[in-house]
Amino acid sequence: MKQGKISETVYKRSIIKGIHFKKPEVLQGVTLPGTSSAMRISGDGNTLVTAGFSSRNIGADAESIGIISVVNEIRSRGAEPLGVIINLLYPPGYTEGELKSAIHSFDDECARQGMPILSVNGEVTDNVVRPVINLTGLGKAQEGRLLSLSDCRPGQDIVMSKHAGMEGTWLIGQMKKAALEARFSQRFIMDINRYKTEFSVAREAAAAGRHGVTAMQNVREFGVFGALWDLGTAAKTGIRVELKKINIRQETIEVCELFGLNPYQLLSEGSLLMIADDGEALVHELEKEDIPASVIGRLTPGNDRVIVNDGEERYLMPPLNDEIEKLI
Incomplete structure (x- = not known):
């Protein structure tokens, strides 16, 4: 495969066609790269919406932009943000001070967007040469309000x-x-x-x-x-x-x-x-x-x-x- 984002053709052929197990609670499953998914929450009639963001930290305020992006994706489905899961990959030599600064940026933007941080997972690895940010945002759409x-x-x-x-x-x-x-x-x-x-x-x-x-x-x-x-x-x-x-x-x-x-x-x-x-x-x-x-x-x-x-x-x-x- 070519470097960069997986093409739509490959995504459909090798990802979507490779996923066979489904449950009726999943209202919007895997369709396109980077799009949100939705799942019915048993009992209360609401729908859980997920949205993802991945960045190679190509510029300023990548943490803030990532939070804004997942919140925007959640809101575009008629849902309200609930929280975000943060996964971080750092190259060797990345300092604890830089980590603290990144978490501070995440927290500040989450406060502005009204979406708390639910968990943070971090790893230092020589498999990356630049920091990689992966976010999973969670949101909730009221019954009958989910947009597709x-x-x-x-x-x-x-x-x-x-x-x-x-x-x-x-x-x-x-x-x-x-x-x-x-x-x-x-x-x-x-x-x-x-x-x-x-x-x-x-x-x-x-x-x-x-x-x-x-x-x-x-x-x-x-x-x-x-x-x-x-x-x-x-x-x-x-x-x-x-x-x-x-x-x-x-x-x-x-x-x-x-x-x-x-x-x-x-x-x-x-x-x-x-x-x-x-x-x-x-x-x-x-x-x-x-x-x-x-x-x-x-x-x-x-x-x-x-x-x-x-x-x-x-x-x-x-x-x-x-x-x-x-x-x-």
């Missing part, structure tokens, strides 16, 4: 909140500070540094839940294009999206131009795809809470995933790597 992409149907609108590439732009600001300072103003860089305050999707997930959306898709690795691909796969529908309807900030455009990156395949924690019968009504509800959003397209019959730009159509392909990998 399999319930989506052709004709529904796709609404996207906030802006494409926010997380990647912020991370580049941390990784390539000198290059940005040589090119852009201090105000420009300060604006990028504030992006992290928008990574949580708690407010739009709550508003979308009240509106009665069919499903939501968290936007993470591989950016908006990756999330749209996963949406079509899970919903078993086609997709037609207008590229210019996808909100993107000028800072992201300029940073991506500087490093030759595609902003639509760049880390995008903080954005959420929402599937609704009336997308414009949902956008109106989100805007009342000062959450930028737009109807970027709709679900279509069949399997074609089409991106339209100035009348020109092209087919969306499954992204192999996130654009941030080019800078590592």
